[in-house]
Amino acid sequence: MDLARIVADIGAEMAAAPDRGAVADYIPELGAVDPAHFGMAIVTADGAEVHTGDAATPFSIQxxxxxxxxxxxxxxxxxxxxxxxxxxxxxxxxxxxxxxxxxxxxxxxxxxxxxxxxxxxxxxxxxxxxxxxxxxxxxxxxxxxxxxxxxxxxxxxxxxxxxxxxxxxxxxxxxxxxxxxxxxxxxxxxxxxxxxEMTCLQLARAGRFLMGGTDTPTLVSPERVRRLNALMMTCGHYNGSGEFAFRVGLPGKSGVGGGILAIVPGCASIAVWSPGLDQNGNSQLGTLAVERLVHATGWSVFS
Amino acid sequence: MDLARIVADIGAEMAAAPDRGAVADYIPELGAVDPAHFGMAIVTADGAEVHTGDAATPFSIQxxxxxxxxxxxxxxxxxxxxxxxxxxxxxxxxxxxxxxxxxxxxxxxxxxxxxxxxxxxxxxxxxxxxxxxxxxxxxxxxxxxxxxxxxxxxxxxxxxxxxxxxxxxxxxxxxxxxxxxxxxxxxxxxxxxxxxEMTCLQLARAGRFLMGGTDTPTLVSPERVRRLNALMMTCGHYNGSGEFAFRVGLPGKSGVGGGILAIVPGCASIAVWSPGLDQNGNSQLGTLAVERLVHATGWSVFS
Amino acid sequence: MDLARIVADIGAEMAAAPDRGAVADYIPELGAVDPAHFGMAIVTADGAEVHTGDAATPFSIQxxxxxxxxxxxxxxxxxxxxxxxxxxxxxxxxxxxxxxxxxxxxxxxxxxxxxxxxxxxxxxxxxxxxxxxxxxxxxxxxxxxxxxxxxxxxxxxxxxxxxxxxxxxxxxxxxxxxxxxxxxxxxxxxxxxxxxEMTCLQLARAGRFLMGGTDTPTLVSPERVRRLNALMMTCGHYNGSGEFAFRVGLPGKSGVGGGILAIVPGCASIAVWSPGLDQNGNSQLGTLAVERLVHATGWSVFS
Amino acid sequence: MDLARIVADIGAEMAAAPDRGAVADYIPELGAVDPAHFGMAIVTADGAEVHTGDAATPFSIQxxxxxxxxxxxxxxxxxxxxxxxxxxxxxxxxxxxxxxxxxxxxxxxxxxxxxxxxxxxxxxxxxxxxxxxxxxxxxxxxxxxxxxxxxxxxxxxxxxxxxxxxxxxxxxxxxxxxxxxxxxxxxxxxxxxxxxEMTCLQLARAGRFLMGGTDTPTLVSPERVRRLNALMMTCGHYNGSGEFAFRVGLPGKSGVGGGILAIVPGCASIAVWSPGLDQNGNSQLGTLAVERLVHATGWSVFS
Structure with a gap:
């Protein structure tokens, strides 16, 4: 599996996507963010890092x-x-x-x-x-x-x-x-x-403790990691949590700033950012990007 | 991993459990079922079958x-x-x-x-x-x-x-x-x-198509299997779905007859039956039994 | 008080009213009723009857x-x-x-x-x-x-x-x-x-027992009459009951056919019909007509 | 009608009533009030004042x-x-x-x-x-x-x-x-x-402007008085408003301190106080007292 190629392709698709959702505008600082942004970063269990787009640009994690x-x-x-x-x-x-x-x-x-x-x-x-x-x-x-x-x-x-x-x-x-x-x-x-504020790279690294693999820093016990992931799966995307599980099949948590942290247990920590939101307040392209990634990698926990 | 031993231990624990929940009584046929019943059956991706207790007794799958x-x-x-x-x-x-x-x-x-x-x-x-x-x-x-x-x-x-x-x-x-x-x-x-009505053995076998492995009968496409599992994870236990994900970490579906079907993607199909229900209408010992099983096998999708 | 004149004036105003609300259309029989209809009939405690417009046309009392x-x-x-x-x-x-x-x-x-x-x-x-x-x-x-x-x-x-x-x-x-x-x-x-189906005249007469005066036919005990009127006041116009009490100040009951029965305790029974409804499902001109009548007669129970 | 006698009888009945409801206890000052209190005061349109019990004791009008x-x-x-x-x-x-x-x-x-x-x-x-x-x-x-x-x-x-x-x-x-x-x-x-804090006497006098008679002080226009009374009728007793209209048939407003102000349009202003509340948070004996009064006087607006 050529993860770098997969991620680069996703980055290219998202950069060109015409329908990007609507940026949150309840405060001026979020409303002013350019919806053209897209960034993605992945840290795998073996320590590799892959990223694309605005992965080094800080955004509001909300x-x-x-x-x-x-x-x-x-x-x-x-x-x-x-x-x-x-x-x-x-x-x-x-x-x-x-x-x-x-x-x-x-x-x-x-x-x-x-x-x-x-x-x-x-x-x-x-x-x-x-x-x-x-x-x-x-x-x-x-x-x-x-x-x-x-x-x-x-x-x-x-x-x-x-x-x-x-x-x-x-x-x-x-x-x-x-x-x-x-x-x-x-x-x-x-x-x-x-x-x-964090960048995709920082957020993906910060999510490593939720991978639950043995080589990652153990801030939290393995049992608690499982439970945090379960909560992210069932409740992490507000009223769109069922949809995220259905389309993506990974535990994840979204923020109204357009970021999503998604975890592949034992395998990878994924951060994605695109400021435009869908009707449930979750990043529209961010969700699509993780869906593409899971489709290409077979990373769904349900397969 | 000695699955037979694990399952036998669970069977023994559940047979002796004092607090078994309350049998559904909205119809006489369910109300008359003996709460002492407990059965469990597991079919793994390689075709092995392990069971304990009343795994061959038919119950209402509801x-x-x-x-x-x-x-x-x-x-x-x-x-x-x-x-x-x-x-x-x-x-x-x-x-x-x-x-x-x-x-x-x-x-x-x-x-x-x-x-x-x-x-x-x-x-x-x-x-x-x-x-x-x-x-x-x-x-x-x-x-x-x-x-x-x-x-x-x-x-x-x-x-x-x-x-x-x-x-x-x-x-x-x-x-x-x-x-x-x-x-x-x-x-x-x-x-x-x-x-x-099905037995645990029949139900575990019937759940094989949800494992998604390549050697199992393919009644349903792999993508649809992932999505069915996602729905079982987020919605399969009524208003106790979050709790089941939190404690067990597997897609599952319960019935008011006391049965639960739980899936370990790519690995196993699990059926369990104990008629006593918890306050959310899910099998009390059935949930506990699958929790024990996942703890012993590491089968949670979140680890 | 020249009740006949008051009622005739109201009839004239309502006949010419441009905004008549929307006729209920969930069944064809109601949807086909001409919104131009307006009728009103009043029976007073002394037995006098005053009416205007289509007071002798039957409508669905609903x-x-x-x-x-x-x-x-x-x-x-x-x-x-x-x-x-x-x-x-x-x-x-x-x-x-x-x-x-x-x-x-x-x-x-x-x-x-x-x-x-x-x-x-x-x-x-x-x-x-x-x-x-x-x-x-x-x-x-x-x-x-x-x-x-x-x-x-x-x-x-x-x-x-x-x-x-x-x-x-x-x-x-x-x-x-x-x-x-x-x-x-x-x-x-x-x-x-x-x-x-009833006409305004029939409906006003049928409402006499709710006037509670001693000379009217006593189908129902005085105490029960008071209570029926209380229920009509607080609940008679669906989610517009407060509004009807506020604007009109009489116990009343509306129907989706555009009729309203309103009672002036001890004094009069009023039936009005105009098929167009307001957003709460109550007759738009019917409500306005009773409001006009109460304003002209001082019949509000709150004054 | 011997109003003084009616009121005295009500006062005697309420003083002896065994079931007095529960005093509000969410703040210590209300919780400490003696549930034995009962007071009632009536001011009629002709200026007469009748009272009984603790009508001169201040209470929290809430x-x-x-x-x-x-x-x-x-x-x-x-x-x-x-x-x-x-x-x-x-x-x-x-x-x-x-x-x-x-x-x-x-x-x-x-x-x-x-x-x-x-x-x-x-x-x-x-x-x-x-x-x-x-x-x-x-x-x-x-x-x-x-x-x-x-x-x-x-x-x-x-x-x-x-x-x-x-x-x-x-x-x-x-x-x-x-x-x-x-x-x-x-x-x-x-x-x-x-x-x-007001006494029943003060409260009954303060309610005179809601009687709407011509000899009372006109703080508020007659039309607005009618509307205030309509609101008190449909909404004045929280989720027990329908019940108060049904039993009493007067516009009224209750307070969690156990007071009720009730209006007989054109006729009387009534204040009653008994600290014990019913399940809707309205004075239990206060409601009963006004019900008795209306029964004895025929003051319901619905008759």
């Missing part, structure tokens, strides 16, 4: 950060985190408050916004947001083996300025006793974690 | 039939079936009518009842229920390589007698133009397909 | 029949009917199935479709639909003092042909034990009761 | 304040307020966030919490909360003809401390552009308005 904060929170709290957040697909939009009401403030899973706020709240745990953010950055930098990963302060500020829906979720969960820190602090931390 | 009817309907209609049923987890109970209302009569996926009714409606397609049921049975018998698979008429009659919720779903979809045959006919066919 | 069947069912069963149907506004569309699910098959009130089906089911009570319909017709004819009131069989047949949503509601309630007769029979009876 | 803020906001903004809040019963609990989601941040009516927050937000309109509260108090004092009406600061503080659900509603509406002031300010103002 909800992909939820994978790292979940791994971090589980490492600190262990399974008691699951008393505060579920493990089921939600069947609703990423920021829906509806299910929270009928389920008494326990979010469906850690990858919808409400669940990610619980995760961040568990990491915050009474400390200053600055400290929690330092810890999150240290985890990601260690995973990527790269200290040049930072928060974009303008993005964080814009998230804050338009963050009422997340503040509503946080206050709602606090009313149910499922938010331990003041909502403004937890949301502030969350807005900053979403504003972390 | 919703596991949805996997076979979906494969059959896709084989006949191809992807146009997806215009009538979605591919996303529902986040609600298996027989919920709520989402149907907000989504205009298009069920979330083919494994909730509404979606399975659409699938059966597509197979029925104006023919007599008897013919459609004959086709369904032929498909399952061919998959299992065993003609001794039958419908239990008493179960089918009881399903019919208590089938108002499914009739409500069918009429509701018909009101939205998504039920082509009279609801009584489609539901009648569906009640009979749910009343098919 | 959901207005629910008032009469409710009075009839309460007369037969008394308050035990309230164990099967609630008394609260629903906040949802007239044919919504959503609330039924979260409230275990007990409809919110007798004026949404599900609640009206329970009422009809209570009248049916094991008898043949023909007998139940005879009883309903006798009640209405007695209230109107007019035997020339009939069911339009073509309308009834069309209702039946498009009745899947009501059949879904009925099967759903039967699954919850709240439908005693076979859904096909209860729905069949209901479709026929909705197909009763 | 949601009854919503009637006064709505009158005040309508007086200032006129009908443009209705672009931000609806006029339909909600069919859901007073503090539900569910409907807000499907209806894009527009609350169903001004008497559920979300709608009352919009009303208060409209009064606040960029001013300091202290000024808005001054205006609200001035309105109520003018209506009551009594300057000895105050905010209980301990109650206001407790509301604030447990106000996360209201803050969630406010942030949610702000995310939809339907909250003009910072949620903390609007909610702070709202928590203080709910903490206003």
């Amino acid at each position: 909800s992909i950060s939820k994978v790292f904060t979940l791994a971090l929170a589980l490492g600190r709290l262990g399974d008691q985190l699951w008393a505060r957040v579920g493990r089921e697909p939600s069947g609703l939009a990423f920021n829906s408050i509806l299910q929270l009401e009928s389920e008494h403030g326990i979010p469906r899973n850690p990858f919808i916004n409400a669940g990610a706020l619980v995760t961040t709240d568990a990491i915050l745990a009474g400390h200053a947001p600055r400290e929690a953010l330092g810890e999150i950055l240290r985890f990601i930098r260690a995973a990527a083996g790269d200290d040049d990963i930072h928060i974009n302060p303008a993005v964080a500020q814009s998230e804050q300025d338009t963050g009422d829906r997340n503040l509503a979720l946080a206050h709602f969960m606090r009313a149910h006793g499922n938010m331990k820190n003041p909502p403004a602090l937890t949301c502030g931390t969350y807005f900053h974690q979403c504003a972390i | 919703s596991i039939s949805k996997v076979f009817t979906l494969a059959l309907a896709l084989g006949r209609l191809g992807d146009q079936l997806w215009a009538r049923v979605g591919r996303e987890p529902s986040g609600l109970a298996f027989n919920s009518i709520l989402q149907l209302e907000s989504e205009h009569g298009i069920p979330r996926n083919p494994f909730i009842n509404a979606g399975a009714l659409v699938t059966t409606d597509a197979i029925l397609a104006g023919h007599a229920p008897r013919e459609a049921l004959g086709e369904i049975l032929r498909f399952i018998r061919a998959a299992a390589g065993d003609d001794d698979i039958h419908i239990n008429p008493a179960v089918a009659q009881s399903e019919q007698d208590t089938g108002d919720r499914n009739l409500a779903l069918a009429h509701f979809m018909r009101a939205h133009g998504n039920m082509k045959n009279p609801p009584a006919l489609t539901c009648g066919t569906y009640f009979h397909q749910c009343a098919i | 959901s207005i029949s629910k008032v009469f069947t409710l009075a009839l069912a309460l007369g037969r069963l008394g308050d035990q009917l309230w164990a099967r149907v609630g008394r609260e506004p629903s906040g949802l569309a007239f044919n919504s199935i959503l609330q039924l699910e979260s409230e275990h098959g007990i409809p919110r009130n007798p004026f949404i479709n599900a609640g009206a089906l329970v009422t009809t089911d209570a009248i049916l009570a094991g008898h043949a639909p023909r007998e139940a319909l005879g009883e309903i017709l006798r009640f209405i004819r007695a209230a109107a003092g007019d035997d020339d009131i009939h069911i339009n069989p073509a309308v009834a047949q069309s209702e039946q042909d498009t009745g899947d949503r009501n059949l879904a509601l009925a099967h759903f309630m039967r699954a919850h034990g709240n439908m005693k007769n076979p859904p096909a029979l209860t729905c069949g009876t209901y479709f026929h009761q909705c197909a009763i | 949601s009854i304040s919503k009637v006064f803020t709505l009158a005040l906001a309508l007086g200032r903004l006129g009908d443009q307020l209705w672009a931000r809040v609806g006029r339909e019963p909600s069919g859901l609990a007073f503090n539900s966030i569910l409907q807000l989601e499907s209806e894009h941040g527009i609350p169903r009516n001004p008497f559920i919490n979300a709608g009352a927050l919009v009303t208060t937000d409209a009064i606040l309109a960029g001013h300091a909360p202290r000024e808005a509260l001054g205006e609200i108090l001035r309105f109520i004092r003018a209506a009551a003809g009594d300057d000895d009406i105050h905010i209980n600061p301990a109650v206001a503080q407790s509301e604030q401390d447990t106000g996360d659900r209201n803050l969630a509603l406010a942030h949610f509406m702000r995310a939809h552009g339907n909250m003009k002031n910072p949620p903390a300010l609007t909610c702070g103002t709202y928590f203080h308005q709910c903490a206003i």
Whole structure:
């Protein structure tokens, strides 16, 4: 299998694709990103790296950060985190408050916004947001083996300025006793974690711990890695999670900045970025690119 | 790996398990089944068969039939079936009518009842229920390589007698133009397909086509097999699908009769049966048994 | 107060009104009705009758029949009917199935479709639909003092042909034990009761028993009359009930045929008909006409 | 009619009633109120005042304040307020966030919490909360003809401390552009308005403007009075509004402090207080007392 050739072909196809989806525009920093961007990077279990396009251009990882904060929170709290957040697909939009009401403030899973706020709240745990953010950055930098990963302060500020829906979720969960820190602090931390910027290369490297192979850095136990991958498979693409599993067949997590992290257990960590989104808020060309890759490599976990 | 020993140990543990869940009691035929039953059978890609407990006792496959009817309907209609049923987890109970209302009569996926009714409606397609049921049975018998698979008429009659919720779903979809045959006919066919009885051994053999290996009978194309497995992973256990993926890490489909069919792509087809159900309507010991098996064999698709 | 003059002025205004709403078109018989129709009739407590426009043209009373069947069912069963149907506004569309699910098959009130089906089911009570319909017709004819009131069989047949949503509601309630007769029979009876045709004059006369004055025929006890009026006030116009109370300030019940029955307690019974509907399914000009009438007469119960 | 005797009899019955409901306990100040309290006061159109029990004991008016803020906001903004809040019963609990989601941040009516927050937000309109509260108090004092009406600061503080659900509603509406002031300010103002304390006598006097008779102080136009009464009838008792209309037949507004203000148009203003609540959050004995009063006086608007 000539992975370099496969990836180059995908890069060429995506560079020329006419229908690229719509860039998120709820904050000016995301709305201004050029939809022509496309980047992809793959790190395999044997340490090889293959990439194409804008793989070295930083982008806003947004909800992909939820994978790292979940791994971090589980490492600190262990399974008691699951008393505060579920493990089921939600069947609703990423920021829906509806299910929270009928389920008494326990979010469906850690990858919808409400669940990610619980995760961040568990990491915050009474400390200053600055400290929690330092810890999150240290985890990601260690995973990527790269200290040049930072928060974009303008993005964080814009998230804050338009963050009422997340503040509503946080206050709602606090009313149910499922938010331990003041909502403004937890949301502030969350807005900053979403504003972390990484390149495809950095993100693919940071995802190596989810491959679960023996030679990769073991930030997380093999059993927990399996479970993180299971959650990414069933819940990683909001209300398009079933579609991603159906088309791609890999655990993955998307962000509204147009990035996707996908894992081939025991085999590869894949990062892809294209800013245009589909109707479910997932990268349109990013999804297509991983689908092409899996088709060419046979990497689906279902075959 | 000594699979026979692993399976025997699991059989022994499950036979002695004190907490066995509650047997479904909405029809007398299911309510009368002894919760002490436990059976498991595994067919591997190389043709080996391992089993334990009541692996040769027939049980009501119930919703596991949805996997076979979906494969059959896709084989006949191809992807146009997806215009009538979605591919996303529902986040609600298996027989919920709520989402149907907000989504205009298009069920979330083919494994909730509404979606399975659409699938059966597509197979029925104006023919007599008897013919459609004959086709369904032929498909399952061919998959299992065993003609001794039958419908239990008493179960089918009881399903019919208590089938108002499914009739409500069918009429509701018909009101939205998504039920082509009279609801009584489609539901009648569906009640009979749910009343098919199989043993664990028959079911594990019937699941071979979902392994996707080259030596297994190819009832369905490799791409479709991947997609069926993806749907089983994200939607196969009703509102406990996330939990099954989290604990077990295999595509699977459960039935309210206490059976589970789980697939290890390229490697094995697993059938397990224990009549007691958990709060989501999935076999309690069946789930635990497959979890034990995956732990011992490393068969999770996520590692 | 010159009621004749007031009513004539309203008739003239409505005859010339350019925006008349949209005629219901889910069955051909309703869709073919000329939207130019407008009729109004008022019977006062002292027996005077005033009318204008097409007050002698029969129209399909549709959901207005629910008032009469409710009075009839309460007369037969008394308050035990309230164990099967609630008394609260629903906040949802007239044919919504959503609330039924979260409230275990007990409809919110007798004026949404599900609640009206329970009422009809209570009248049916094991008898043949023909007998139940005879009883309903006798009640209405007695209230109107007019035997020339009939069911339009073509309308009834069309209702039946498009009745899947009501059949879904009925099967759903039967699954919850709240439908005693076979859904096909209860729905069949209901479709026929909705197909009763009356003129504005007949309907205004039939509503006299809801005025509650001492000189009117006492089909129903004064306390029950108050309660029927309360239900008409809070629930009589589907999801536009609040709006009707706000604008008009009278208990009323609308039908998708464009009729409205409104009651001025102790004072008058009002029937109005104009086939064009607003977005909530209530007669657009009919509502406006009653609003004009109340403004001119000071008949609001809130002043 | 001997109103004094009727009221005295009701007072005696309520004082001895064994089943008094449960006092609200979400804040200590309400939880500590003695459920033995019962008070009732009536002011008639001719200026007579009749009262019984603890009619001179101040209690927390809570949601009854919503009637006064709505009158005040309508007086200032006129009908443009209705672009931000609806006029339909909600069919859901007073503090539900569910409907807000499907209806894009527009609350169903001004008497559920979300709608009352919009009303208060409209009064606040960029001013300091202290000024808005001054205006609200001035309105109520003018209506009551009594300057000895105050905010209980301990109650206001407790509301604030447990106000996360209201803050969630406010942030949610702000995310939809339907909250003009910072949620903390609007909610702070709202928590203080709910903490206003009045006696039954003061409240009955303050309700005179809703009687709509010509001799009463005209704070509000007759048409607006009719509309306020209509809203109180259809929406004034949360998810028990239909029940209050059914049993009592008067426009009314309840508060979680156990107070109810009910209006007999053209005839009387009624205030009742008993701290124990029914399952819908409305005063249990208060409702019963007004029901008794209406039965004895024939004051239902529906007769």
